[in-house]
Amino acid sequence: MGEIIGLGTGHRLKRGLGRNSLRARRLFQSTRSHRSTSSRNRFVMSPQEQQSILCVALLAAFADGNKADAERESIRQMADTLGHEAGGAGLTRLYQDVLLKRVSLNDAVAGLQDPGQRQLAYEMAVCVCDADGRQSPAECAFLSDLKARLKLDASEAAAFEREADAVVQAAEVAVPAAVPVPATAVATPAPTQALHAELDKSILNYALLNGALELLPQSWASMAIIPLQVKMVYAIGKAHGVELDQGHIREFIAAVGVGLTSQYLEQFGRKLLGGLLGKAAGRTLGGIGRAATGMAFSFATTYALGQVAKRYYAGGRVMSTELLRQTFQDLLGPAKQMQTQYLPQIRQKAATLDAGQIMQMIRR
DSSP states (O other), X not given: OOOOOOOOOSSOOOOOSOTTOTTGGGTTXXXXXXXXXXXXXXXXXXXXXXXXXXXXXXXXXXXXXXXXXXXXXXXXXXXXXXXXXXXXXXXXXXXXXXXXXOSOHHHHHHXXXXXXXXXXXXXXXXXXXXXXXXXXXXXXXXHHHHHHHHTOOHHHHHHHHHHHHHHHHHHHHHSOSOOOOOSSOOOOOOOOHHHHHHHHHHHHHHHHHHHHHHHSOOHHHHTTHHHHHHHXXXXXXXXXXXXXXXXXXXXXXXXXXXXXXXXXXXXXXHHHHTTOBOSSTTOBSSHHHHHHTTOOHHHHHHHHHXXXXXXXXXXXXXXXXXXXXXXXXHHHHHHHHHHHHTHHHHHHHHHHOOHHHHHHHHHO
16 A cells, blocks of 8 residues: 555754755745734735736636536636635636636736736646646646736746646656556455554545645645645555556546646635735745634545545445545535644644655655
């Protein structure tokens, strides 16, 4: 079985991706610096500025023009969900405006005057395009156009692009791109109580880690959530004698009802509307503790996804798509309640996460 992620917190790890990376020096800043930032020095976005950045993110989501109906529906549901939360008024209409091409990229960019906001908008667009794998030619063209319109600092934009690409590369090698189909059926070993317990522990650890990643203000952090979910499903399948590849796992996640692009959009939207992202890219507003109270999304999604995968592969992969989705929804509610129970551990993990450590977790 794949290695189970540990949650050791006995010491604080060194932070950053490397001395020569401009953005790396700002990644995973200590919580002490967060607490020392006074309220009067914090930059709060206006609702109009938030809408402009969300518009850029939605335009990025549809940049390739190849979104399946299921993914489009997931994005619509995401917009509807966030639209009913504080600060989210108008998001459902914004989604419709983007889908029907009633709003342009130029319109969205015009609402962003602050350089930090413009950098943040670009980072979000890159992450959205990377959410379902390596960028398509259409997505590359969109991002190139966006970068030109935003008039970004070239060195800072390039630094983030390198970091985002490093996550994509790590995700590509973490799970096989394709596996050979066996000539004869391979008998699936009957799961034991020990295996169930081991998988439950692993699923919880993945959920805690992804919940912690969601609390971090850096746009880079949330990019690691989907690759870790893919890796979790791979390990669960392997534990039941099933060798999976990237394509199968992504199809399974979609069948459960978890959209890759929509999932990242919701993570980002919650951060933005919850005040965790500020005018200066990478700056925390409110700190980990305040933000944690409203963010159960990644913890709950990861936990419910892992439990569905365990049932699916233990049962010989005979669950229908309808049953997969219903089972996931049935597990999602209790998983959201569990987030409150494990919130102290999620906060602790978020305070000690190291960028290099996360990259290793994706690869190994």
